[in-house]
Amino acid sequence: MEGDKLDKFKISSSKRDEIVNKLQQDIDAANQYYGEEIEPKILKRYAIYHSDEDFYKKMFPKLSERCSIRSTDAQDTISSIMPSLMKIFFGSTDVITIQGRDGSDQQDDRAQTMQELINYQLDVNRFFMTFFQAAQDGLITGNGILKVDWVRQYDDKPQQITLNEAAFEQFAAQAKQQNWQIVNVMPNQAAGGIDIVYIAPVLTVNQPRIMNLLASEFRYEPDATDLNSIDFIAHRKIVTLDYLRKQQDNGLYENVDKLAEKAIEPEYTELDYQNNLDVDDEPDQEDTGRQKVELYECYVNINMTDDPDGELTPMIITVSNKIILRIEKNVYGRHPFFILSPRIDPHKIWPDSSFVDLIAQIQHTKTAILRQVIYNAALSNDSQKAINLSMLEDADDITKGRAFIRVNGDIDKAIKAFPVSPIQSWTFNLITYLDSEKENRTGITKYNQGLDSNTLNKTATGINIITQQANQRLELIARIFAETGLYDMFRYLIKMNQLFINEPTVIRLTSGPITIDPTDLDGEFDLVVNAGMGAGAKQTNLQNLQMLQGVITQLANVGMAGPQQFYNCAKRIIEEIGYKNVDDFIIQPQQMQQKQEQPQESLNESVKSDISQAPYQVQMQYWAKQGYQVNPQMFTEQAATDALRTAVNSAAKNIGGNNGRQGTLSATNPSRRVSQGAAPNISTAVGENPSTSATGIAGGAAGPNGNNAVQGTVNSL
Structure with a gap:
């Protein structure tokens, strides 16, 4: 984790040398592979x-001497794929949805908080461009490589604190130990202490960082078949000594001075040179800070004990020129690398064939044919000539393209155009066949790209079917990206947020800023992949949603659908149109219900209060309309209970003793039981065989635990 101080892992010198030798063997094997x-x-x-x-x-040495034109089918096809692919991942719907594992409301709320936090972190990292580059790498080379780590950044900022004299002495000692700068100390008479202004590091950045790695920066053991069960994987970096020294000053690395003494120039790969021709420029020898070294950040399972049969421990070890710069336990639980691969070879990390390989043979063939066609056309339009030198005054008239050519005799006998074979009619049919074959292999047709000029002559239904079929290959690529690299990356981000967010964090959403407490991120979460589901033509999806809306309306008439179902349908329509902020257009049913319940509850309480003062005939009509079963006896009991309560309260006020107060509390706050179907608050409770006498009603009202109290009060009367 960049920005954190070094957590030194104490090992002996001999063990350190053993680890370095083991790592160097892994690095050499990975580099060779x-x-x-x-x-x-x-x-x-x-x-x-x-x-x-x-x-x-x-590939075509003779044809290259005549023509240099080249087909660009691979680039054209991938350029046509990327817009649709990016729309799937960065459209209106989240590709990965986070849900609470146990299904409780609390876990669902925390899952929603985690979803919003990760979406915000992706936005801060400008993940659109990072993903675009990785996805394009995946289509070209076979694997697009993403790396995620955590960054903490501290900035020195002035702060103020008020302490008493005893606490000030402790603070001064702490400030000296932490290298804090005390700027000002002033007495605070109002607070009876001392105001201290000091400058200390403040955490300003605490978030994940997402990078797209070049293939030459990625190393792993040759016999690995799966990234999830790998013992050695590394990030190869070319860095300057100045960078390492700054990291050492921040407490991240150690032994940088030792490395500087024996640093050697990195061994650059062919891909390094292709990516940057000037990558090996010699630095200024007088400025050692610009000198570059090759660094390996290794995520390795290694035996850290002296027992040769000891258990392997997940470790993160940074090494350069056989010098360990950092060694720590891998608290992440796995390595931070994630792969986007459009084609997966079972039991292989790097596939033997990429998306480009599907088009390669087509592009090669078209390049050769196009060169021949253009060369033939050039000969036809500017053909070679056969000349009789004896009938020319000067051959330079022809070779130098002079306006006048001097001829002795008949010009047809002196100069004659050389015959050229016409282009065979099947040549262009072959090119059309190759284009069709490319579409069959990749699934990307002219209909996807909007390039077919004959589309207007087709039916809308036919074009829609062709487009939907062609989109299936693209949807499969999107689904593989989501199920492999992005799924694992989201799972990794969830764990990192739970590990490293240890104080309230404010994030910005479209609806405004919200504060996330670390406890809001606790829990177990499940991930649901949405990519490749409904990623086809929007027009078709909208038509299906409109048809579904009609079905929901019919179901609502028989009670099988309600506001939530209408909301879900409207939400999907808005998302399909392309708007991501659904809440800007419609209100969730839960929010509507809360708004309606608040005034309704206050109204109900007011009505209940008023209706209790009405004659019992009016009360019976009111509660009957509310769906309760009522009878006159219930109101007789209420009247008797009210009379008893009045008498008890009056006696308690006159006597003023403890028994009286106890009896009053017991009688006025009895333990209430309302039978199902009985009107609320009509009677405190109704027994199975209630008595109309005062004593019987009091016993029913107080319940099993209230009889003695009420009886004591009655006796005191």
Whole structure:
């Protein structure tokens, strides 16, 4: 975690050397595997994607001498995919939805809070561009690599505190130990203490950081088949000594001075050079801070004990030139790397074929045919000539393109156009066939791209069917991205938020800022993937939703649907149109119910208070309309109970003794029981065989625990 001070892991020197040797073996094996197996495939795929001129010179040396035109099918297809793909992930609906695992309201509220927090963190990280680059890498090379870590940033800011003299002495000692700068000390007579102004580090950034890694920065053990069960994986970095020194000053690294003494130039890969031709520029020898070193941030399962059969411990070890700069336990529980791969090869991390490989043969063939067609057209329009030198005054008239050509004799015998074979009619049919084959392989058709000029001659239904079928391949890619890389990344972000957010955090939402307390993030959560579900043509989805709205209306007539179902349908329509802030347009049923209940409750209480003063015939009519079963005897009991309560209260006031007060409390606040179907507050309670006498009513009102109290009060009367 960048920004945190080094948590030193105490080990012996011999164990440190053993760890370094083991790590170096892992690094060497990973580098060799990358150089021999992975990088050649990546370089070739990038060359195909960019339709590299040198690549096709090697492939078609003779044709390249005549024409350099190249087909760009790979780049065109991926460029057509990206808009739809980004719309799926950054449209109106969350691709990954967080839900409470136990289904309780509290857990659902916390899941919603976590969802809003992660969405905010993605926005702060400008995740749209990061994901775009990783997804494009995935389509080109086979894997797009995302890395997530946590950043804490402290800035020195002035602060003020008021302490008494004893506490001030302790504070001064702490400030000296923490290197805080005390700016001003003034007596505070009003508070009876001392006002202290000091400058100390304040936590200003506490959030995840999401990066897109170049393939040359990613290393893992050669025999790994799955990222979830891997013993060695590393982030290879090229950094300057100045960067390492600053990190050491912040307490992140150690042994940087030792590294500077034996630092050597990094070994750059071919992909490094392709990404930046000037990557190996020699730094100023007098300025050692600009000197670069190769750094490996290793996430490794390693034996940290002296027992050769000891248990493997997940560790994070940063090493450069066989010098450990940082070593700590891996509290994350896993490595921070996540892969976006459109094509998955079982039991392989880096697939043998990428999306580009689907188009490669088509692009190669079209490049060769196009070069031949253009060369043939050039010969037809500016054909070669056969000349009789003996019949020319000067051959330079032709070679230098002079306006006048001097000929001795018949011009047809002196100069004659060389015959050129016409372009075969099947050539363009072959190009059309290749385009069709590309569409079959990738699933991206002209209808997806809006490039078919014959679309107007087709029926809307037919075009819609073709588009829906073509979208299935794209939806599958989106689903794989979401189920693998993004699913694991969201799970990782949830755990990091629970680990490292240890104080209230304010985030900005479209509806305004909200404060998130660390306790709001506790709990177990489930993730639901929404990508690839309903990601087809919007017009079709809107038509389906409108049809569903009619079904819900019919169900509402028989009580099988209500406000929540209408809200869900309207919400999906608004989201499908493209608006993400649904609450700007409609109100949730729960909020409407709360607004309606507040005045209704106050009205009901007012009515109940007024109706209790009315004659019992009026009360009976009122409670009957409310759905309660009532009879005259219930109101007789109420009248008797009220009479008893009045008598008890009056006696208690006159006597003023403890027994009287106790009896009054027991009689005025009896333990209430209301039978199902009985009108509330009509009678305090009704027994199975209530008596109309005062004593019987009091016993029924007080219940099993109230008889003695009421009876004592009655006796005192």
